Amino acid sequence: MKKVYILSGLGVDKRVFNNFKFDGLDVEYIDWIPPTKKESLSAYARRLANHIQHKEPILIGLSFGGMVAMEIAKIIEVKKVILIASAKNKYELPFYFRIIGKIGLNKVIPAKLLKSSNYITNWFFGAQTKEEKLLLKSILHDTNPIFLKWAINEIINWDNTVEPVSTIHIHGNSDRILPISYTKADYCINQGGHFMTINKSKEIEKIIQHIIINQ
Numbered sequence: 001m002k003k004v005y006i007l008s009g010l011g012v013d014k015r016v017f018n019n020f021k022f023d024g025l026d027v028e029y030i031d032w033i034p035p036t037k038k039e040s041l042s043a044y045a046r047r048l049a050n051h052i053q054h055k056e057p058i059l060i061g062l063s064f065g066g067m068v069a070m071e072i073a074k075i076i077e078v079k080k081v082i083l084i085a086s087a088k089n090k091y092e093l094p095f096y097f098r099i100i101g102k103i104g105l106n107k108v109i110p111a112k113l114l115k116s117s118n119y120i121t122n123w124f125f126g127a128q129t130k131e132e133k134l135l136l137k138s139i140l141h142d143t144n145p146i147f148l149k150w151a152i153n154e155i156i157n158w159d160n161t162v163e164p165v166s167t168i169h170i171h172g173n174s175d176r177i178l179p180i181s182y183t184k185a186d187y188c189i190n191q192g193g194h195f196m197t198i199n200k201s202k203e204i205e206k207i208i209q210h211i212i213i214n215q
Contacts (some may be wrong), residue, residue, distance in 0.1 A: 067117020
């Protein structure tokens with residue numbers, strides 16, 4: 001049975017994979033750990049990599065988790081990296097992320113505001129139904145504000161240019177947080193938003209099974 005480690009996104013946790021079955025795979029979720037003061041994303045990834053005990057595992061990273069997976073793949077040998085609604089390098093992030101980082105706008109926005117659930121967050125994530133909105137609200141409420149602020153700073157200042165040849169990228173063409181126009185995705189999920197692991201789970205699950213079985 002193939003070993004798969006999953007890293008969830010920023011502001012979300014493994015609950016966004018509740019609709020996945022992952023039949024025939026040995027799946028383990030890597031929980032976020034508190035970052036140390038002024039810790040870089042690469043240093044953080046090195047500490048997370050200590051939780052991976054299997055040789056040449058498959059990494060699945062959602063959003064921010066995909067960026068962390070890319071950093072881990074620089075540290076250990078991996079069989080494959082599967083990104084969902086994420087970015088392979090700094091060039092696949094919207095240019096305005098870098099502008100926000102340069103002027104330090106992220107540092108003046110209160111964490112409480114970033115954790116709030118409202119029409120705007122629902123729109124950005126693509127949460128549509130009542131159940132999806134309630135799930136997103138619950139997840140944002142449970143997100144550690146210190147981790148959230150740190151992670152946002154690392155995202156907008158990410159400088160990665162290295163891509164493992166074994167990287168597969170799945171992206172939605174309705175993603176408002178990381179627009180697909182900035183990426184070079186291998187698989188496009190029609191009408192998939194940043195919350196598509198919830199409302200496009202079966203389609204994504206089939207793609208993942210195909211990728212892993214045919215590797």
